Amino acid sequence: MIQISNKIFCEEFLTQLDIETKILPNPYYDYPYMIIKNFLSKKICDEITTSTQKKDDAIDAKVRKKSILIKEENLNKKIRNTKIHKLSPFYEKIYLKNFAKHQKDIEEFFSLPLTTSTKIQTLEYTKGSFYKAHSDDSNVLLKDDELVGFIPVAPQRKITSVLFTTSHNKEKTKNSFQGGELVFNYLYDEEGNQIHLEPQAGDMIVFLSNPYFTHEVLEVKDGYRLSLVQWHDGIIN
Structure with missing residues (x-):
């Protein structure tokens, strides 16, 4: 394991690969990703x-694909079983207004001035x-x-932001889900446990979009998991 922040380690094989889009945050931070609590109120999330x-x-x-000749997106429910609304x-106006309030902090955390963002x-x-x-x-x-190795298919994606409007709960309640944890596949804590995040409504998780932050959404066992996702481009200093 290789330490990439005060409390987080990554698998060593990643450091041996030539990853074109490799960027990492300040190694003296506790975590290499941000969690913004109460990005939106519980009321707005509901x-x-x-x-x-x-x-x-x-x-x-x-699912986005790339070959030597073409770029394309394919439907593959063995890899991804998700709906987009x-x-x-x-609500887009409310979201963007709140994102603007946090943008400076995000830019400072990742040392990456943001330029353009995708649609939500x-x-x-x-x-x-x-x-x-x-x-x-x-x-x-x-x-x-x-x-x-890894081949870039969307190099304009420098930063990923995920805002949750429903909560991970072990017991079923209104606007909650069981299972569906966000997992960073190559990241581990000090005890060697893979990073699993169990977000609450209003939480925004912000992380770099490159292969160090490879992630998955575990199968939802019950309930309703809803998130607002964006990708952001930026200027690498």
């Missing part, structure tokens, strides 16, 4: 959740939904089924 549940605009989320302009994706996970391990900016390179 409103977004309720309004989304009433919509019939959901489409199946696709559109966020209403009213509203991602719905119901019972049985999941998203297998993936990097937001790269696909894996395999040789004889062994991981030998």
